Each structure stands twice: as structure tokens, then as C-alpha cells.
Amino acid sequence: MSTLVVCVDRDGGIDHETPVVGWETIRGLVTEIGIDDPEDSRVNCLLExxxxxxxxxxxxxxxxxxxxxxxxEGVNSDRAVAEQVDELVDAHDPSSAIVVTDSANDERLVPIIESRVQVDAVDRVIVRQSHDIQSTYYLLKQFLGDEELRGTVLVPIGAGMLAFPLLLLLADSVAVAMASIAAVIGLFLLYKGLGIDDLVSTLPSRARTAFYSGQVSLVTYVVGAGLALIGVFAGGINAAGMSAESELLVAVRFLFDSVPWLAAAALAAATGRLIDELLAEQPVSTALMNLPFGVVAIGLVVRGFSGYLLERAGVFEPFVVPSFEAGPVAVEGFAVSIWGRLAIYIVAGVVVSLLGVVFTSQMNDAGERG
Structure with a gap:
């Protein structure tokens, strides 16, 4: 039974042809490295x-x-270590191995060794006087080497430190400067955390692919963006014309006037996506088929509640159904109560949602039969 005790040096700081084999040979190597640089942690690794x-x-x-x-570091370095381990295994045929390292960076090579010989233990050597310093050093080195993590954390901190004195000079208020920096950093973290950056980076290629493939959703997305823009302007114009003192009522009026347009925008986008999936003759998910109905249902319910609040505050007059005649049928005009108006919108939303469920169920049954 033989055991391979292998000291791993990923950085390649040993100025000697490797692999080095033999107790006496390595002892001489320790002396050579120790004389050149007594503070080198590899000396402790070799001694261990x-x-x-x-x-x-x-x-x-x-x-x-x-x-x-x-x-x-890198692929070439790891492959060099793999070749040296193969050479050791072929020459000595060990039954197991003990890996000796002096850093977390070297421990990344353990899976390479495990793929060639059974590893019974990993012995990490850290000098007692510098345990915390060395661990912190490698942690910071790994952090700074991660480009994505570095950009997510260091960039907003650096930008905030640069912006703070400028905001302090302009606003002449520490509270305003801190609040502005916190808001910008918060938006940046949400931008990264929600994956919006990935969506934005892939948007041009997706749009180009959709344009060349003739997808209907490309047109409906543009229509949806136009409808959403109209909704924002319509809501803003009507809300700006209010003389109400309550900011809440202004926001509700904006919501009441913009919801139909925003719902139409979402409906156009969802419908185009659904048509693309149907034309592709691939199974369409239940959520995608039900999405247009859900958008309309939510729009009706939000419109109903916002209208209820505005009528309750006296912004709107009660809704009056005018009198009309249709042949022998004559209906006198009447006013719909505030609760009746809300109930109509809620019932309409529920009915549209149920229609979506029925449509989705029928489409799924047709797909299973097909």
C-alpha cells in the first residue's frame, strides 16, 4: 500500500522542473527556496x-x-498539473493520495487530482502568525478577480464616494446628498439584481432576430409601446388639470385615465407573443394563453376601483344610463350607484378571467387530441 503525498503549487513559483519526487530531493528544494525567500509560504508547504x-x-x-x-492561473496551468499527476500515477501507481496546499487557490486543483487517484485528505498549511492575514488576502484576491461581483459592488461604492462631495456642494445638505446616493445605488442594485442588465444586453440581438424572422410580436411590441406612451400622457394631462389638494387623488386620477391604454398595450404585446407561439406549431404554455385575458381582467378591476375612489371623493358625478327605446322596449334613464358601478367592473373582470380559463382549457384539449 503506497500513498502519494503531493504538494501543489498552482502559481508556478517553484523555479525547478516538476514534478519533483523523493524525500531527499524535496528537502534540498526546501533549502534552496528558503534561502532565496525565507518568507515564501511554499517553504512551509514543502516542509509539511x-x-x-x-x-x-x-x-x-x-x-x-x-x-x-x-x-x-488558467487552463494551461491546470492542464500542466494534470499531466504531472498522470506522470506520478503512471510511475508509482499509488493507492491513495494526500494533498498538501498553502492557499485556497491551490485547493482548486484537488478535483483534478481526485479524478486520477483517490484523495484521502487535504492538508492546508497556514503560518500561525499570519492566519487571519493570509485568509483575508486570498478572500480579497478572489473577490477582486470576479469581474461581475467587482462591478456590482465596487462600481456603485466608488461612484457614490465621488458623487457625495459634489452633491454636498450643490445641495448644501448632508441628508439630501445621502438620500440621493442611496436612491441611485438602490436603483443600480435593483437593475443588477432583477437581471435587467441581461435583458438590455440581449435586447438588440433579440430584436434583430425577430425582425429577420418576421415575428408578429415585433410589431405588437412597438404598438404596445406606443399605447403605453399614450396612456402615460393621457393620465398625466388629466391628473395635471385637477385642482384637488390631495396628491393621492391626483395619482388615482392618473391611474384611472392611463389604465385602459396600459392594458391595451399589454394586451397587444401578449397577443403578438401568443400568435408567434401558435404559428411556430409548438406547445404553448398555459400561462401565455391566459395572459391576454388576465391583462384585460386586471385592467377592468383597477379601472373600477380607481373610479370608485374618484366618485367617492366627488371628482366624478354618478354614472347615468340614458333612456333609450328599442322597438317595443323602452328604458328610462337611471343613475348607477357607486357600489353598482364598482360591482360591474369587478364582475366584468371575473367574467373575462373565466373566459381565459375556458379558452386555455379548450386549446389544451385540442392540442392533446391533435
């Missing part, structure tokens, strides 16, 4: 490999002490 090999020999096992080294 020698100690483990000695303990195994004292317990009656056959220990092969070796050192493998890469050429820095």
Missing part, C-alpha cells in the same frame, strides 16, 4: 509534505513525496 511523508513511513506505509507546479 516532508513531515506527512515521514509520519506515514514511521507507521509502516510506503510514502511517495512529490511536488507538482503549474504556470500561474
Amino acid at each position: 509534505a516532508l513531515r506527512v511523508g515521514r509520519d506515514l513511513r514511521d507507521s509502516g506505509e510506503t510514502a511517495i513525496v512529490a511536488v507538482v507546479s503549474g504556470g500561474g
Whole structure:
């Protein structure tokens, strides 16, 4: 039974042809590296490999002490270590291995060694006097090496530190400066956290693909954007013309006037997406088929509640149904109560939602039969 005690150096700082095999050879290598740089942590790693090999020999096992080294970070370095491990396994055929490292960076090579020989233990060597310093150093190094994490954390912090003195000079108020920076950082984190950046980055390619493939949704998305813009302007114009003192009523009036347009925009976009899926002759998800009905139902309910609040506040007069005649049928005009008006919108929303459920069910049944 033989055990391979392998000291791993991913950074490639050992100025010697690797793999280095043999207890005496490695002891000489320790002296050479220690004289060149006594503060090098590799000295402790090599000494630990020698100690483990000695303990195994004292317990009656056959220990092969070796050192493998890469050429820095990256694929080429890891492949160099893999080739050296293959060479050791072919030459000595060990039954197991003990990996000795001096950093978290070197421990990334453990899976490579495990794929070639059974690893019984991983021995990480950290000098006692610098345990916290070294651990912190490698943690910061790994953090700074992650481009995405670095951009998400360091960029808003740096921008905030630069903007703070400028805002302080312009606003002459610490509270305003801090609130502005917090709002911008919050928006940035939401932008990253919700994946909006990924959506924005892929939007041009998706639009180009949709344009060349002749998808209906490309046109309906443009129509939806136009309807949404009209809704915002319509709601803003009517809300700006109110003389109400309550800001809440202004917001409700904006919602009341813009909801039909916004619902129509969402309906156009959802309908175009649904048509594309149907034309593709692929299974359409239940949620996508039910989406247009859900958009209309939500729009009706929101319109009903906002109208109820405005009528309750005296902004709107009660809705009056004019009198009309249709042949022998004559209906006198009457006013719909505030609760009746709300109930009509809610019932209409529920009915549209139920129609969506029926439509989705029939489409699914037709798809199963087909």
C-alpha cells in the first residue's frame, strides 16, 4: 500500500522542473527556496509534505513525496498539473493520495487530482502568525478577480464616494446628498439584481432576430409601446388639470385615465407573443394563453376601483344610463350607484378571467387530441 503525498503549487513559483519526487530531493528544494525567500509560504508547504511523508513511513506505509507546479492561473496551468499527476500515477501507481496546499487557490486543483487517484485528505498549511492575514488576502484576491461581483459592488461604492462631495456642494445638505446616493445605488442594485442588465444586453440581438424572422410580436411590441406612451400622457394631462389638494387623488386620477391604454398595450404585446407561439406549431404554455385575458381582467378591476375612489371623493358625478327605446322596449334613464358601478367592473373582470380559463382549457384539449 503506497500513498502519494503531493504538494501543489498552482502559481508556478517553484523555479525547478516538476514534478519533483523523493524525500531527499524535496528537502534540498526546501533549502534552496528558503534561502532565496525565507518568507515564501511554499517553504512551509514543502516542509509539511516532508513531515506527512515521514509520519506515514514511521507507521509502516510506503510514502511517495512529490511536488507538482503549474504556470500561474488558467487552463494551461491546470492542464500542466494534470499531466504531472498522470506522470506520478503512471510511475508509482499509488493507492491513495494526500494533498498538501498553502492557499485556497491551490485547493482548486484537488478535483483534478481526485479524478486520477483517490484523495484521502487535504492538508492546508497556514503560518500561525499570519492566519487571519493570509485568509483575508486570498478572500480579497478572489473577490477582486470576479469581474461581475467587482462591478456590482465596487462600481456603485466608488461612484457614490465621488458623487457625495459634489452633491454636498450643490445641495448644501448632508441628508439630501445621502438620500440621493442611496436612491441611485438602490436603483443600480435593483437593475443588477432583477437581471435587467441581461435583458438590455440581449435586447438588440433579440430584436434583430425577430425582425429577420418576421415575428408578429415585433410589431405588437412597438404598438404596445406606443399605447403605453399614450396612456402615460393621457393620465398625466388629466391628473395635471385637477385642482384637488390631495396628491393621492391626483395619482388615482392618473391611474384611472392611463389604465385602459396600459392594458391595451399589454394586451397587444401578449397577443403578438401568443400568435408567434401558435404559428411556430409548438406547445404553448398555459400561462401565455391566459395572459391576454388576465391583462384585460386586471385592467377592468383597477379601472373600477380607481373610479370608485374618484366618485367617492366627488371628482366624478354618478354614472347615468340614458333612456333609450328599442322597438317595443323602452328604458328610462337611471343613475348607477357607486357600489353598482364598482360591482360591474369587478364582475366584468371575473367574467373575462373565466373566459381565459375556458379558452386555455379548450386549446389544451385540442392540442392533446391533435
